[in-house]
Amino acid sequence: MIKNKIAEELEDDALNEFVSKYGLVQHSPKLKTIFEGFNSYLYKYVACYNGQEVVGILPFIHYKNDLGDVVHSLPYLGYGGGCTIDDDNEILSSMLLTLMEYCQQKQILLLTICTPPFSKQLNVYTETLQPDYIKDNFYQYIPLRSDFLTLMNSKNRNNLKRNLKHAESTGIYLNQDNSEEMLKVWYETIYKPRLETTGGAIYPFEVFNHLRHFFGGDRVVVQYAMLDDTIVGASILLKQNKSLDNFMRVVGNDYMHTQAGVMLDYWSIQYAQSQGYEYYNWQSCDRVDSPIFKYKENWGSKVDKHFYITKTINSIEEFKRSSLDEIIENYKGIYVLPYSEFKKKG
Numbered sequence: 251m252i253k254n255k256i257a258e259e260l261e262d263d264a265l266n267e268f269v270s271k272y273g274l275v276q277h278s279p280k281l282k283t284i285f286e287g288f289n290s291y292l293y294k295y296v297a298c299y300n301g302q303e304v305v306g307i308l309p310f311i312h313y314k315n316d317l318g319d320v321v322h323s324l325p326y327l328g329y330g331g332g333c334t335i336d337d338d339n340e341i342l343s344s345m346l347l348t349l350m351e352y353c354q355q356k357q358i359l360l361l362t363i364c365t366p367p368f369s370k371q372l373n374v375y376t377e378t379l380q381p382d383y384i385k386d387n388f389y390q391y392i393p394l395r396s397d398f399l400t401l402m403n404s405k406n407r408n409n410l411k412r413n414l415k416h417a418e419s420t421g422i423y424l425n426q427d428n429s430e431e432m433l434k435v436w437y438e439t440i441y442k443p444r445l446e447t448t449g450g451a452i453y454p455f456e457v458f459n460h461l462r463h464f465f466g467g468d469r470v471v472v473q474y475a476m477l478d479d480t481i482v483g484a485s486i487l488l489k490q491n492k493s494l495d496n497f498m499r500v501v502g503n504d505y506m507h508t509q510a511g512v513m514l515d516y517w518s519i520q521y522a523q524s525q526g527y528e529y530y531n532w533q534s535c536d537r538v539d540s541p542i543f544k545y546k547e548n549w550g551s552k553v554d555k556h557f558y559i560t561k562t563i564n565s566i567e568e569f570k571r572s573s574l575d576e577i578i579e580n581y582k583g584i585y586v587l588p589y590s591e592f593k594k595k596g
Contacts (some may be wrong), residue, residue, distance in 0.1 A: 252305060254343060254348040254441060258282070265297060268304040270469075273333035274366055275488045276324055277307055280464045284326070284456050285536055290314045291325075294352075296345045298334070302554065306341040308349060315580050318359040318569050321349070325583045326457045328497070328533065329366040329448070339374045347377040353563045360586055361561045367391070367554065368492050375559050383560040385588060386504050388538065390551040392530040393492065393544040394523045401550025409548070414516060417509040422482065425474045428466035432460060432474065440502040447503055450536075451583070457542045458486060458498070473517065475501065475510035485514045487521075493529035494522035520551070558585055 285291040291311055298306030309330065310323040323330030334341040343429040346363075353361045363375055367389055376384070392398050399407060437455050445452045445543045461470050468489075475483040483501030487494055492575075496518060501511045532551060535542040566587075572580075574592040 252298055252300050252344055254296055254345055256294055256296055256348065256352055258294050264304045265307060269333060271305060271493070272335055273307065273378075273492050274329060274576070275334055275461070275465055275469050276327040277309060277333040278464070279307070279309065281309075281324075281327065281460060283464075284454075285311065286461045287456060288454075296332075296348050296352075298341050298345050304411075305338065306332060306345050307440050308342075308345040310349060311584075312356065312358070312586050314582070316571055317576065318566070319356065319581050320360045320584065320586055321353055321358050322362045322584055323364060325585075326453055328364070330364045331366050331369070337371060339371060342371055342374045343355065343378045346375065350563070351380070352563065358563045359566050359569055361563055362585055363559045364551075364585070365556045365559065366528060367533075367556050369556070373556060375557075379561045380561060381559045382562045383558075383587060385558040385560070385585075387534055387558065388553050388554045388555050389531040389534045390543070390553055392519060392532075392548045394527055394530060398519055398523060398530070398550060402548065406548045406550075410512065410516065413509040413512040417513040421477050422506045422510045422513055423476050424513065425476050426471065427474060428462060428472060430459060430462065431483065433462055433472065433484075436474065436481050436500075440481060440483060441498075443502045444500050444503055450489040450541075453540070461486065461488075463495075471518075472515060475505075475508075475514050477505065477558060478508075482508060483510045483514060485518055487518055489525075490527075490531070492527065493531040493543070494518065494525070494527045494563075495531040497534060515549070558565050560585075560587065 279295055282293040282328060285293045290313055293311060295307055295309040310321050311325055313320050313322060318426055332342045332345050362530045365372060365375060437458065462472055466472060471487040473485045474481050482505035485499040488497045499511065499514055519530050532546045570591055572592060574589055574594050577586060577592050
């Protein structure tokens with residue numbers, strides 16, 4: 251008989267062993283430490299046991315705010331949802347019901363699950379939660395059952411060869427390193443300036459640093475692109491069970507012309523194929539017609555969807571009277587509802 255409980259601290263090493271075998275990196279309770287320095291973020295998880303055996307885990311954030319508390323899995327880390335032994339639907343449904351009970355007890359307004367990629371359990375989420383909102387989000391991936399180069403047309407293969415040759419002639423080389431020092435240099439001199447230029451959401455340093463600290467050399471690879479002794483870019487790659495995920499890849503504003511990004515991507519796709527992964531997951535980008543989308547498409551990428559599934563737990567009528575600017579300000583990094591549900595300023 252299965253039994254669930256909600257916990258905050260890592261109570262059992264068996265949970266880590268379970269996640270290593272069945273889960274995404276994001277499912278690990280070790281990552282609770284990312285949120286310890288953030289006000290209003292309460293990290294918790296549903297753990298499911300069959301006797302003494304761990305058979306499921308579902309981490310989540312209880313986000314506290316004066317406008318109303320919400321539950322989300324998991325801000326900043328991308329995919330969330332549940333992780334179960336052998337993709338067991340009954341266990342997943344059981345954990346979702348336990349999470350809904352928690353939300354009801356804590357007067358939560360909204361519960362949102364960000365489903366994982368390559369999952370065949372969408373129906374379990376929708377049938378159990380009976381959501382009020384479902385928002386799809388695309389992701390791009392390369393299937394790796396055969397040589398990925400065969401998925402590219404001849405023009406794109408030739409462009410790849412030319413760009414790699416340019417990167418090499420410029421002096422770009424790659425260097426794996428798991429130190430906090432190098433990560434901090436990349437974050438301050440490359441990542442933040444680039445995201446400020448593009449207007450993208452800037453993740454707190456703790457997100458990358460805790461991934462490196464807990465999983466570097468195991469389930470996280472940090473690969474740097476170098477020019478002489480200078481960091482010009484980096485990829486942070488997550489080793490999932492089915493896929494190698496390109497969690498973050500950023501090259502500096504002053505080094506875009508070097509094709510360092512192409513060298514980083516080519517290495518990581520080759521690495522994924524050599525390690526026997528089924529997929530190389532680019533994850534998402536801003537929109538389907540963007541230059542980034544087209545760049546990934548040129549590698550022979552396919553498109554699929556994952557979902558933001560939102561259940562209304564308590565009345566949100568007053569909440570929805572908030573302006574969109576208020577919501578953006580009060581729930582930074584937290585998906586609550588489609589923007590169309592809120593009034594725009596003026």
